[in-house]
Amino acid sequence: MTVSTRAPLTRPADAASTAGAEAAEIAPKLAGADFRSAWRTLLALPSVSAVMADSLRGEVGDGAVVNAVGVIEGLGRAGVPNGLVYALTSQIFGVQWPLSASARSPLEPYRDGLLDGSIVLCHALTEETGGSDPLSMRTAATPTDDGYRIDGRKAYVTAAPEADLILTFARTDAARHPFALSSFLLPADRPGIARSEPFAKVALPEVPMGAIDFTDVAASDADLVAAEGSGLAFLTSTTTWERALLMGYAVGGMGATIDRAVDWLRDREQFGRSLGANPLVASHVADLATIRHRVRTLVYDMARRIDAGTAISALATDAAQVKISCAQDLLAFESAAAPLFGARSVIADSPHAGQLTTAVAASIYAGSNDLLRVSIARDLGLPVEN
Ligand SMILES: Cc1cc2nc3c(=O)[nH]c(=O)nc-3n(C[C@H](O)[C@H](O)[C@H](O)COP(=O)(O)OP(=O)(O)OC[C@H]3O[C@@H](n4cnc5c(N)ncnc54)[C@H](O)[C@@H]3O)c2cc1C
Numbered sequence: 001m002t003v004s005t006r007a008p009l010t011r012p013a014d015a016a017s018t019a020g021a022e023a024a025e026i027a028p029k030l031a032g033a034d035f036r037s038a039w040r041t042l043l044a045l046p047s048v049s050a051v052m053a054d055s056l057r058g059e060v061g062d063g064a065v066v067n068a069v070g071v072i073e074g075l076g077r078a079g080v081p082n083g084l085v086y087a088l089t090s091q092i093f094g095v096q097w098p099l100s101a102s103a104r105s106p107l108e109p110y111r112d113g114l115l116d117g118s119i120v121l122c123h124a125l126t127e128e129t130g131g132s133d134p135l136s137m138r139t140a141a142t143p144t145d146d147g148y149r150i151d152g153r154k155a156y157v158t159a160a161p162e163a164d165l166i167l168t169f170a171r172t173d174a175a176r177h178p179f180a181l182s183s184f185l186l187p188a189d190r191p192g193i194a195r196s197e198p199f200a201k202v203a204l205p206e207v208p209m210g211a212i213d214f215t216d217v218a219a220s221d222a223d224l225v226a227a228e229g230s231g232l233a234f235l236t237s238t239t240t241w242e243r244a245l246l247m248g249y250a251v252g253g254m255g256a257t258i259d260r261a262v263d264w265l266r267d268r269e270q271f272g273r274s275l276g277a278n279p280l281v282a283s284h285v286a287d288l289a290t291i292r293h294r295v296r297t298l299v300y301d302m303a304r305r306i307d308a309g310t311a312i313s314a315l316a317t318d319a320a321q322v323k324i325s326c327a328q329d330l331l332a333f334e335s336a337a338a339p340l341f342g343a344r345s346v347i348a349d350s351p352h353a354g355q356l357t358t359a360v361a362a363s364i365y366a367g368s369n370d371l372l373r374v375s376i377a378r379d380l381g382l383p384v385e386n
Pocket of ligand 1: 204
């Protein structure tokens with residue numbers, strides 16, 4: 001990972017406020033828009049465009065990662081739908097930054113399309129037969145005279161139905177060992193690649209999820225993201241980035257929910273007084289603020305450490321702890337927030353509709369919480385295996 005040695009960039013003092021101000025006008029229009037047009041609208045915001053460019057340079061330092069977390073917070077705070085903020089956070093931290101920081105910089109030829117949103121990326125790892133155990137994957141890259149032939153199916157992949165460029169993983173060795181997997185970056189229009197229709201999903205609905213079939217797909221050495229056999233190591237880098245920072249997607253939305261709760265509880269009357277005048281009700285709002293503060297602090301701390309040049313590999317265990325903690329906190333937050341709005345929290349088109357399934361999803365993606373617990377315990381010295 002390269003730490004920037006350029007002269008300091010001029011960054012807005014408060015990235016979240018600047019991005020929030022830019023997004024305020026477009027946010028209400030994004031809720032019903034189709035994914036691609038919403039994505040392009042989002043990427044046209046100057047703050048977002050600058051973060052995209054930073055991530056595609058692959059350099060950290062000079063506050064670039066903290067700035068990115070700030071911009072993402074600002075978007076959520078301004079009301080950009082959760083699914084879009086999640087998709088952006090995942091693409092920036094889980095794909096673009098690690099790929100651009102890698103020795104081969106494989107995204108370089110796609111830079112312009114990624115910046116204007118005409119190219120969308122996805123990270124295709126999970127298979128129907130199992131996501132928790134990558135070494136069990138069935139997708140295989142079989143050697144041919146001029147490279148590989150890839151066959152298999154990935155599923156539950158964020159943005160897959162829209163993706164133009166696919167980061168994927170396939171076994172290049174049938175045996176089960178740490179060097180059995182390789183990582184490939186493939187254009188979605190390569191013959192033999194078929195993307196599914198979007199799955200009907202109940203979490204983060206603003207970004208589609210789907211499957212990708214690979215049938216006799218020709219790949220060459222140039223499609224390898226890193227040396228053959230280093231797929232698991234590269235995956236460790238993308239997932240550590242994600243575990244460290246992905247939950248930052250929720251910080252702005254939590255702030256917006258707290259604002260809504262305060263307005264609602266101040267105005268809503270029960271028992272002849274404002275609901276917010278009831279100490280029990282008010283204490284729940286204080287809990288929401290405390291939870292948000294905890295998530296925000298953990299994610300920004302990770303961003304600062306990455307900007308300071310800490311190797312991603314040295315952050316794996318801390319990132320796992322941050323991911324577990326933030327996922328649990330998001331669930332606690334949504335569980336506490338929903339009842340404050342009464343019946344409105346279960347009405348789909350209410351501005352107060354709850355986000356509980358979206359919160360549950362956080363304990364599943366980017367490494368399920370239980371599997372991360374196992375790695376943390378192993379790191380502490382317990383002889384535990386999945
Ligand atoms: C919103 C969302 C977005 C996603 N985006 C992507 C994406 O972009 N790309 C992608 O590739 N995948 C994505 N996924 C898929 C996700 O990575 C997988 O769902 C996850 O890895 C779990 O795999 P699985 O669903 O096959 O469950 P399984 O592997 O079948 O696991 C089911 C449950 O069993 C538990 N479990 C399994 N083994 C053990 C064990 N040994 N000890 C204890 N518990 C165990 C797991 O923790 C899990 O809770 C996404 C999922 C969600 C919900």
